[in-house]
Amino acid sequence: MAAWTWRFEKTDGTEIQPAVPPEEFPTQGDAESWIGEHWKALLEGGADQVRLFEDATEIYGPMSLHAADA
Numbered sequence: 001m002a003a004w005t006w007r008f009e010k011t012d013g014t015e016i017q018p019a020v021p022p023e024e025f026p027t028q029g030d031a032e033s034w035i036g037e038h039w040k041a042l043l044e045g046g047a048d049q050v051r052l053f054e055d056a057t058e059i060y061g062p063m064s065l066h067a068a069d070a
Helices: 028-044
Strands: 004-009 049-054 057-064
Touching: 004 028, 004 057, 028 049
Parallel strands: none
Antiparallel strands: 004 049, 049 057
């Protein structure tokens, strides 16, 4: 079964530890719902953007967490 995960980054692509502990999600929808609930806390904690992965495959990103960029 695939695991969906987020990678948390600064604007320059440097990976950082997120302010909210990440999870592995069973579906893409679950992962996207989670980011929708936690993006503000992640942004306040220093993350500028995220990338979504299905196992080791990048599905999309970088996606900005800054509302003006959305």
